[in-house]
Amino acid sequence: MKALIFAAGLGERMRPLTLHTPKPLLPVAGKPLIVWHLERLAALGVREVVVNISWLAGAFAPTLGDGSQWGMRLHFVNEGDTPLETGGGILNALPALGDAPFLVVNGDIWTDLDFATLPREPAGQAHLVMVDNPAQHPHGDYRLDAEGVLHHDRAGDCLTYAGIGVYRPSIVADWRQVIGTAAGSERTPPRFSVVPLQKHFMAQGLVTGQHHRGRWTDVGTVDRLRALEAALGWSNG
Template sequence: MQALIFAAGLGERMRPLTNHTAKPLLPVGGKPLIEWHLDNLSAMGVSDVVINISWLAEQFEPALGNGDRWGLRLHYSHEPYPPLETGGGMLNAWRLLDPTQPLLAINGDVWTDFAFGALAALEPGQLAQLVMVDNPVHNAGGDFHFNGNGVLSSEGDPRLTFAGIGRYHPELFADWSAYAEPTGRAADDLPRFKLAPLLRSAMQKGLVRGQHHAGRWTDVGTPERLAELDTQLRG
């Protein structure tokens, strides 16, 4: 199994903490935020993990090494400034792994007690399986409609929040070039585009499913949320 941890963000909402420390390396509950994910991935039997990096990229390898501590093989995907967004970052990460196999991808700035091994496998024809959580205060309107059969859609109520944890089939990216942004770089350079439009397109065809996690989840997007989570984990 193979996975990606998104860690290339600039951490602008976390300043001044991220002026000198990359957001996924900020400590919470006694260890860097990203290490909670590595523990979780190791427990589910993942072998290879790509970490995409850009802002303060030089900090990651000294902090995490090659993955031996977790029984993982870590690969570092260096991205230019500005980073490649979620879609471009995932496409580029796949190039370091097996591009024919599904990829588990996790936002590096979330914390959860969801066991990644509980993420459902993709069924034939399915392009993505997303973990959904109850809407937090800062995203009260939610992201996607979650119906009783587990099918996700971009329209309709009630809506839940995407947890930033999902399993993706390579075919989801079959038309990625239609969503790529002009970068001003050479035509053969790395593409930059968001994942959300690809997901919405697949949702229109009924090819994206979700599962509801009712446990703990935090979008560690501000210093205040980081401090609150740290207090909870140490309590």
């Protein structure tokens, strides 16, 4: 199985820390945030990881190398000056990902999830990891039913998408039919979110999920970064 790490974000809410360092390369408890993911992927046996990059793209290869230190190969896919968002990022990375299901991880989260709990391929189009709703996102995203199927009808309590999942490449096969003429779809390569595609296939019962009850942080602000380091018992001084 290959993996895709979303690392192309601008990190605007994390400035000034991200003025000279991309958010996934910010140190968390002594090592870059993205390295936590690479170590977990290596433990799973993933040997090829695609990293989509944009903001300060030139910083990634000198920091991470070619992946050999984790027993893997890193492929950096530069999206240019404007990130392509999650759906466009998947579509743009498909030549490097291939035809088999792949694992996706947001580069700006931290979690203790054991990636071995994820299926090697989803039952439908995607399998998403859900977490308890954080303070900044109290209403959640999707409802996980007793059979492990996800719904976007908000007909009950919802959980938050953790930014981790296993996708089939076909999730973006008919992206234009689902996205329509949304802003960014006219670009080459197109820029669009994967969320409408998730909802499209949820309506068909083709997205499953699991509830991770362990630790998870969306490292979206400086305060959350500092709180995470404190929770990990790390002191900068």
